[in-house]
Amino acid sequence: xxxxxxxxxxxxxxxxxxxxxxxxxxxxxxxxxxxxxxxxxxxxxxxxxxxxxxxxxxxxxxxxxxxxxxxxxxxxxxxxxxxxxxxxxxxxxxxxxxxxxxxxxxxxxxxxxxxxxxxxxxxxxxxxxxxxxxxxxxxxxxxxxxxxxxxxxxxxxxxxxxxxxxxxxxxxxxx
Amino acid sequence: xxxxxxxxxxxxxxxxxxxxxxxxxxxxxxxxxxxxxxxxxxxxxxxxxxxxxxxxxxxxxxxxxxxxxxxxxxxxxxxxxxxxxxxxxxxxxxxxxxxxxxxxxxxxxxxxxxxxxxxxxxxxxxxxxxxxxxxxxxxxxxxxxxxxxxxxxxxxxxxxxxxxxxxxxxxxxxx
Numbered sequence: 082x083x084x085x086x087x088x089x090x091x092x093x094x095x096x097x098x099x100x101x102x103x104x105x106x107x108x109x110x111x112x113x114x115x116x117x118x119x120x121x122x123x124x125x126x127x128x129x130x131x132x133x134x135x136x137x138x139x140x141x142x143x144x145x146x147x148x149x150x151x152x153x154x155x156x157x158x159x160x161x162x163x164x165x166x167x168x169x170x171x172x173x174x175x176x177x178x179x180x181x182x183x184x185x186x187x188x189x190x191x192x193x194x195x196x197x198x199x200x201x202x203x204x205x206x207x208x209x210x211x212x213x214x215x216x217x218x219x220x221x222x223x224x225x226x227x228x229x230x231x232x233x234x235x236x237x238x239x240x241x242x243x244x245x246x247x248x249x250x251x252x253x254x255x256x
Numbered sequence: 257x258x259x260x261x262x263x264x265x266x267x268x269x270x271x272x273x274x275x276x277x278x279x280x281x282x283x284x285x286x287x288x289x290x291x292x293x294x295x296x297x298x299x300x301x302x303x304x305x306x307x308x309x310x311x312x313x314x315x316x317x318x319x320x321x322x323x324x325x326x327x328x329x330x331x332x333x334x335x336x337x338x339x340x341x342x343x344x345x346x347x348x349x350x351x352x353x354x355x356x357x358x359x360x361x362x363x364x365x366x367x368x369x370x371x372x373x374x375x376x377x378x379x380x381x382x383x384x385x386x387x388x389x390x391x392x393x394x395x396x397x398x399x400x401x402x403x404x405x406x407x408x409x410x411x412x413x414x415x416x417x418x419x420x421x422x423x424x425x426x427x428x429x430x431x
Contacts, residue, residue, distance in 0.1 A: 126305075129304075130301075130305050130320055132368065133319070133368075134318070134366065134367060135310050136366055136367075138363060172430075179309075181419060185418060185426075193308075197430075243356070243360060244356060251360075255347075255349055255368075255369040255372075256372055
């Protein structure tokens with residue numbers, strides 16, 4: 082993991098040449114994320130809950146973090162690093178006041194999901210994504226991948242800044 | 257539903273005699289909620305996600321709303337009223353800042369679950385809970401039911417104030 086950190090620091094410093102070469106150079110998969118080639122995971126909306134969060138600031142969203150069976154099992158058993166095949170889905174919606182709920186409670190207190198913003202996937206594959214700590218990333222809006230390579234280049238450096246004791250994953254399990 | 261509303265208004269006015277008679281008068285089920293006799297649903301933490309929310313104010317929690325298969329199917333298909341057997345679980349945790357995440361993002365923006373506060377269940381059974389709009393309620397802390405009858409008496413009147421078009425349920429489905 083120290084290697085990953087050094088490589089990512091190098092990237093942030095602007096000197097990473099070829100670190101983000103597309104996985105299948107020359108071919109374009111319109112249904113997959115750039116660089117990592119991640120596709121929308123079928124049935125992710127039926128996955129079990131890992132946790133929830135509110136990101137204020139520019140994002141200003143409320144979110145749920147779901148996991149496939151491999152990811153959820155690893156979370157519940159405290160397995161780190163996550164095994165290959167683990168997939169974490171982060172769903173986010175606009176963070177909005179609920180006038181309906183507030184009217185019942187008699188005060189402004191209730192914040193709920195508005196429109197969906199995007200869904201992000203973190204996919205563990207230590208061989209395929211060796212250069213980014215074993216994780217590949219993808220972001221989807223309305224079921225379609227965001228095709229910005231610049232956006233995708235921000236994923237791994239940000240995750241690399243998370244404590245390595247959690248395998249470069251932000252989310253902790255909510256019991 | 258009009259009958260329920262009138263009965264509940266009467267309760268709020270302090271004149272509901274016998275409306276909240278325990279289901280099995282004389283017997284006490286220490287594992288069940290008072291009045292409604294709701295037990296903790298086995299495996300609820302594995303249920304699918306309905307939505308998320310943040311309740312500010314006195315509660316100041318962040319929450320996930322999960323549903324059993326009957327409830328989730330009804331949500332996805334827009335079935336109202338909910339069919340008998342539907343169970344909605346509301347999990348809540350203290351709403352806390354994540355110093356770890358904020359350090360990565362470079363600003364205070366990330367709010368995540370702290371310690372669990374309680375889990376509430378809404379159970380649909382039109383016969384058993386006819387007097388409270390077909391819904392029975394229970395609140396659990398550390399896996400044990402809150403045994404306060406006064407607390408349980410607040411559930412139905414509060415839910416009765418929600419729009420009846422959503423069958424007295426606060427939560428809307430987050431796609």
